[in-house]
Amino acid sequence: MLKTFPKGGIHPPENKITSSIGIKRMTVPKVVNVPIAQHIGIPAEIVVDRKDKVEIGQIIAKSGGFVSSNIHSPVAGTVTKIDQIIDTSGYKKQCIVIRTDAKNEANFEEVTYPLLKEIKLEPKEIIQRISDFGIVGLGGATFPSQVKLNVKEGTKLDCLIINGVECEPYLTADHRLMLEKAEEIVVGIKILMKALHLKKAVIGIENNKKDAISIFKNIIKKEDGIQVAALQVKYPQGGEKQLVKAILGREVPKNGLPLDVGVIVHNVGTIFAIYEAIQHTKPLTERVVTVTGKHLETPSNFWVKIGTPIKDLIAEVGGLPEGTRKLVNGGPMMGKAIKNTDVPVTKGTSGILVISEDEASRGKSENCIRCGECVSVCPMGLEPHLLMNLSEKGMYEKASNEDIMTCIECGSCSYVCPSNRPLLDYIRFGKNIVKKLQTSKN
Known part of the structure; x- marks a missing residue:
């Protein structure tokens, strides 16, 4: 029987x-807009200035703190x-705008890196x-990876889980990456196992x-x-707590992390990025x-430079079809509507969904x-109807007491x-207010 939460x-x-559509490489845009806050935590600090020449891979904003x-x-x-x-x-954020030059030629973009298995x-x-x-x-959270890996001495850690679930409808970026870069991902897993002293x-x-599944089973022999x-196909199986429960049967504490039950979870895309960082600098x-x-001319998966305007991706798939109502950053369940097509791709952009x-x-x-119904489908065991009512009425302290902050915003309710009640909309709003109230108390 297949495992699930x-x-x-x-x-x-x-x-x-x-x-079934292989990953294509997007043309390098003429201009990229690179946000300095592409991660959870403190925005990075800009270290370049107007008119500066920059090279591919050069640091343009340095980490602003531990997270x-x-x-x-x-x-x-x-x-x-x-x-x-x-x-x-949907908000204005500080960006570094770079006009690309002739060094971004196709021969550089199409370079094929050899598979390197030895971890030095x-x-x-x-x-x-x-x-x-x-x-x-x-996978969407954009949590700085090194923070997860800085495990305190004495912490009991016995398993690394790699999240290849991609349960969000429409999205296939992780699926294609697993099919096309499986061997590199396995090396990336071994890199993390070495870093964390895991067996x-x-x-x-x-x-x-x-x-x-077949490809990985063959490689790991x-x-x-x-x-x-x-795993059984069930949304939101890709949530960390749900995945840990499904695979290991361990219950992550209500306000805790997988590390509290001896586990670290990383998305397959993150693992591949780690492989490239360690093996190919x-x-x-x-x-x-x-x-x-559903109505796009040529829906596709792309390798995309961070900072590429979303309008470039839309043009690449044949433009916006007539009758388009909404653009979503991410999938239909947890994604958020995009204000316009000038918005840049960030490290957390897993997909762009065009909805009629x-x-x-x-x-x-x-x-x-x-x-x-909303109670029966909630993977966190909450009462969404109650949380919506409390948020709608401004009863934020009671909402906090009813565990609104443990909501993972999956949208199942x-x-x-x-x-047709906008349960998630009100719960998200309530969470934001409760978070601000909690921060002000601290």
């Missing part, structure tokens, strides 16, 4: 339209300005390079990716300590992005009928609500 969850239509990350230039070119530009959050760096050197090269979680790692992949766990300057939608008028329309919100 026991509490809640749903199975929305998968719509993995691009799962922060370096930013590297994704292109060779000239810094034209440092400006406030709307990013994927020592554990401390591995973690330092991950920090230096700006690696963050590429066990498990790759979690949902059973709708049988080809990826020659490896000690690495396993593949085929390549900073995180590009990532795989799925550009998809009929798909985006919401039914009229009605009164709650107390059916309990909104998806199943027969009254």
